[in-house]
Amino acid sequence: MGRKVVEVGRLVAKQCDDYIESQVPGYEKGRFLKLLTESTTAKGRLLHYYPADEVTKKMGAIAKSHDEEDGDSDFSDWCGWHNDHGSLTGLVPAMYMDREGNVVPNPDPSSGLYIRGRAGELIKANVPAGLEDVLLFQIGETAQIHSGGLLQATPHAVRGAAGSASIGVSRETFAVFMEPEYDGDMALPVGKTVADVQSGEAVKFLPNSVKTLASRWREGQDFGGFSEATFSTYYDDEAAK
DSSP, X not given: OHHHHHHHHHHHHHHHHHHHHHHOTXXXXXXXXXXXHHOOOOEEEEEEEOOHHHHHHHHTOOOOOTTSOOGGGGGOSSEEEEOOOSSEEEEOOOEEEOTTSOEEOOSOTTOEEEEEOTTSOEEEOOOOTTOTTOOEEEEXXXXXXXXXXXXXXXXXXXXXXXXXXXXXXXXXXXXXXXXXXXXXXXXXXXXOOHHHHSOHHHHHTSOTTSOOGGGTOOTTOBHHHHHHHHHHHHHHHHHHO
């Protein structure tokens, strides 16, 4: 499955290259596809989201109905708002399982993956009925940098299932993070500036928990340095709470 996600991801990268080349004269032709073809560091990760009742029990919290919305936090109780810092993330549609490991329907239609659009709009990333064999892809921050800001990383979160039908039901999925080698360059296209990569307008619509690129990325950094800066920014903040 991991190889299939990367194979399709390269087709997506080719389309991205065509678009960037048509809009950014200083962009190196075929850069996105070349990166995903030559990199050996794609990471596959099985993701298990604990049943909401187990999470609230461990945290000593009381589960609330999704009729009570609390801004961005209401859409991030299974996974908080963030951007992926790599180039492209491939996702398989989620599966839901009961305590015995049986596959069951999503017990709460309002739960699942949500993204923020460029104008700040909240979008539920639904897989159309009958198309469960599709793949989903999200742009990461490295692609945002490499494209000079033409592509923008996808802020996303996972909203937990609520209600009595969700008791004991977990969410399972598989993600493949496609990215440069550790020492891969993070250079901008010729003619693009740091200000082009993440404008003030773009920052305005980021969820509060998504750190700006300016707080983690600088010119001359390689991908390893950018990764370390990203991890320390998020995890040091969590440790301080």
